[in-house]
Amino acid sequence: MASQYDIEDKEKGGYESPSPAELHTVHLAEKDPDSALINRFGRLGPVLSKVFASGVEARGVERVPEDQREGKHAWNNLLMWWSVNTVLTTIPIGVLAQEYYDLTLPHAIATIMCFGALGAVATAFIATLGPQTGLRTMIITRFSSGYVGCTIYSILNILTQLGFSTTAVILGGQTLASINPGTLPLVVGIIIVGVCSLIPCFIGYHMVHYYERYAWMVIFIVMLFLWGLGGKAGFDINAAKADEPTGRDLSAGIISFGGIVFGSFSGWAPVAADYNCRLPVETSSYRVFILTFFGLWIPICFAEILGAALMTITDPAYTDAFAADATGGLLAQVLSPWKGGGKFLLVVLAFSVVANNIPNTYSAALSIQSLGRPFALVPRFLWTILIFVGYTVAGVAGREHFSEILSNFLAILSYWTAFFIVIVAEEHFLFRRSGWGFGYDLDHWDSPTRLPVGVAGVVAGCCGVAGAVVGMAEVWYTGPISWLAGSETQGADLGFELAAAFAAVTYPPLRWLEIRLTGR
Structure with missing residues (x-):
């Protein structure tokens, strides 16, 4: 019998229903991913069998059928995102408000809470599609942008998760190295953090959730300590006023x-x-949305505002610590009154980035599998090792340029995620869920000739890129509209707003035309 990835869809003047034998083969990997992978690898099958028997997840991008949905608690959504974002990595984002933009604390807080709410809404919507489809996020894009569009988004997401991971291991390594300066090289700290991040995502979905369910507790308390010690050192709300x-x-x-x-x-x-x-599948989308929204918005705002507040301390010891060792040095100075206890908390903070890095590594591996059938033939856990090597090497190479990497990376990241979210949302609400919509044909998530051609999604995405280009404001390029919205000396970065707007305007008519011409 042919494997799942050997089946070619047949089209004879329209859609032809697959035979029972074909459907059985297509669903084999969904129903029993362990056996499907073991059979694919021939002589290596017994080795894989032992790996999966030890608890490593076999399922990759294959859809999770309704009768295999063992998860029961949507509350895990809130706890997971709370752990992922109550971490050391989130604090430096708030630091950028003063470091790069000279914003006072009130303006920084207002910006974080308002723009953060917008971003949390977008992410929470995408989260609701998981229970509805049983699919991974990148595979869901096939229903709006086809196989080619999914491949493009997967490449962008791989780069995104590698960028997140790189900043995480650099900051974790910086913090470990700052505990006893001169004793632990920064390179070694980066490698230690990277290895710790690899283990849970190598094992898989259940281990990821188990770790993230509890990881936030200790770190949240440590951040409360940072707030208290920072306040004792003296927050100055008008520090950046001049x-x-x-x-x-x-x-x-x-x-x-x-x-x-x-x-x-x-x-x-x-x-x-x-x-x-x-x-x-019957899990309330409203509940998933609300829990995801607050699981993101509360902890990220909490940590980013902490970073902005710590930058208002005007004591020379604190400003010198930041100048010498960036955020890691500043945090070490904040905790210095507690001496040995403060150093212990720094170790805890350094390893908090593991919670942030786990979903980066796990999802990057899934995105590689989403590139196409040949990539999906390789077990997910092997791709996690490759991702680990990639971001560790990048972290070592860019270890002296953390702030520059973070500021430029997050700005560019917002561009493509903006039009990605808009296209998926318009497909969902206008063409899949409206009164005249045709729903999701989930049985054909991996059937190129039954999925949309993808021209509409790809072209709308290109329009989104054009919007980002004319609206972006980076050190290396400032778009013409950015200058119009800014001043003579500084452009206003409207990249993500224009990327979303350009895609939102062009996708519906292009998708309607695509459906009329192709029927899918």
Whole structure:
């Protein structure tokens, strides 16, 4: 019998229903992924059998059928995202408000909360599609952008998760190295954090959820300590008042920082469905949305505002620590009054990035499988090893440029996630769920000739890129519309707003035309 990936869809003047034998083969990997993978690898099958018997997840991008949805608690959504974002990695985003844009604390707080809410809404919507479809996020894009579009999005998501992971291991390594300067090389700290991040996602879905269910508890308490010690050192709400720009320069700074904040929230959208595709199909979408929204918005705002607040401490010891060792040095100084206890908390903070890095690594491996059938033939856990090697090497190479990597990466990240979210949302609400919509044919998630051709999705995505280009404001390029919205000296980064707007306007008519011409 042919494997799942050997089946070719047949079309004879329309859609031909697959034979029972074909359907059985297509569903084999969904029903029993362990056996399907073992059979594919021939002589290596017995080795894989032992790996899966030890508890490593066999399922990759294959759809989770309704009768295999063993997950029962949507509350895991809130706890998971709370753990993922109550981490050291989130704090430096708030630091950027003063470091790069000279914003006072009130303006930083308002920007974080407002742009954060927008990004949380977008990610929470994508999360609701997991229980409805039983599919991973990148595979869901096949229903709007076809096989080619899914491949493009998967490449973008791989780069995104590698970027997140790189910043995480650099910051974790910096913090470990700052505990006893000169004793632990930064490179070694990066490798240690990377290895710890690999283990849970190597094992798979259940281990990821188990770890994230509890990881937030200790770190949340540590962050409360940081708030208290920072307050004792002296938060100065007017610390950046003298340097804060006014007029159009101020609005440009707020808009640009807002794009970074939006990216820190919406950056989870391309992976949001990966972690609830095992929930029962009858799980309330409203509940999933609300729990995901608050699981993102509360902890990210909490940590980013903490970062912005710590930058208002004007004591020379604190400003010098930041100048010397960036965020890791600043945190070490904040905890220094507790001496040995403070160093212990720094170790805890350094390893908190593991919770953030786990979904990056796990979902990046799934995105590689989403590139196409040949990539899906390789077990998911092997791809996690490759991802680990990739971000560890990148972290070692870019270890001296953390702030630059973070600010530029998050801004660019917000561009593509904006039009990705818009296209998936318009497909869902206008063409799949409306009164005249045709629903999701989930049995054919891996059938190229039964999925949309993808021209509409790809072209709308290209229009989104065009919107980002004319609206972006980066060190290396500033678009013409960005200059119009900014000032003579500083452009306003409207990249994600225009990327979303351009895609939103072009996708519906293009998709309607595609359906009329192709029937799918």
